[in-house]
Amino acid sequence: METTTEPGQAQDLPYNVFAKSCPSRGTLEHVTGRWGGLTLCALFEGSLRFNELRRRVDGVSEKMLSQTLHALERDGLVHREAQPTNPPRVDYELTPMGRGVAERLTGLIHFVEGQMDDVLAARRHYDETRGAL
Amino acid sequence: METTTEPGQAQDLPYNVFAKSCPSRGTLEHVTGRWGGLTLCALFEGSLRFNELRRRVDGVSEKMLSQTLHALERDGLVHREAQPTNPPRVDYELTPMGRGVAERLTGLIHFVEGQMDDVLAARRHYDETRGAL
């Protein structure tokens, strides 16, 4: 039987991230964005409070963390649990869907970290041969 | 012996993407950047020429594709093969390391695409309950 599957290309999924206007593109950007990915991976190890996250994700500002968390919460990837205590305590944790994303993201990150020596070597080689030409 | 390993945090890898100044952060951003990820995934299905890539990655400009490819080539993830014909023909293909990254990236993307209905539902719910409050 014939699917619409081009050799090695699209599944018969209704969403295609390669298309400019596909909504999956936006979610992908939340998930792989500068802070989104690190935030999800930080939460992969367990729920964290706002300032715990802030310390864990080195370099993120309050504003960007807040913004990032809102986007991820809106996409249904992160659950926000506020306790009406004083001082306030808010815990962030992954939803099941968020865990699926974070799992794959940490896999990617660990792979990249594991290849960094080779990446750095490739960079050196590139810079040398380019500079020499 | 004491590693700097915090509970539940770092492997004993020499690189930690959570640290602001870790070089892995830069590579991660190339790989998950707006165009880097899509470019790698497009090449996962086979080598492509410049304008083939440009058409495949809907919305990318010449400038950004060129820039993205250079960064990925420098990191040793993409191999550039120029043929001295006229008109010129240049093929881009993944290196083994690039294939490792692209594999994980497409896994992530397919997962996200597969969850988009739930993501969209979550968004609707979020917007309604927030608007109503």
Add this chain to the structure above:
DNA sequence: CTGTATCCTCACCGATACTG
């Protein structure tokens, strides 16, 4: 066809101050 060079805009994001 495969790029590079230049200009220019806009929105990303950091810093700071303020609120509950």
Add this chain to the structure above:
DNA sequence: CAGTATCGGTGAGGATACAG
């Protein structure tokens, strides 16, 4: 502690023209 509001600089990135 957990944020929001506002301002301003900076650089990503689009448009266009040009080059090999």
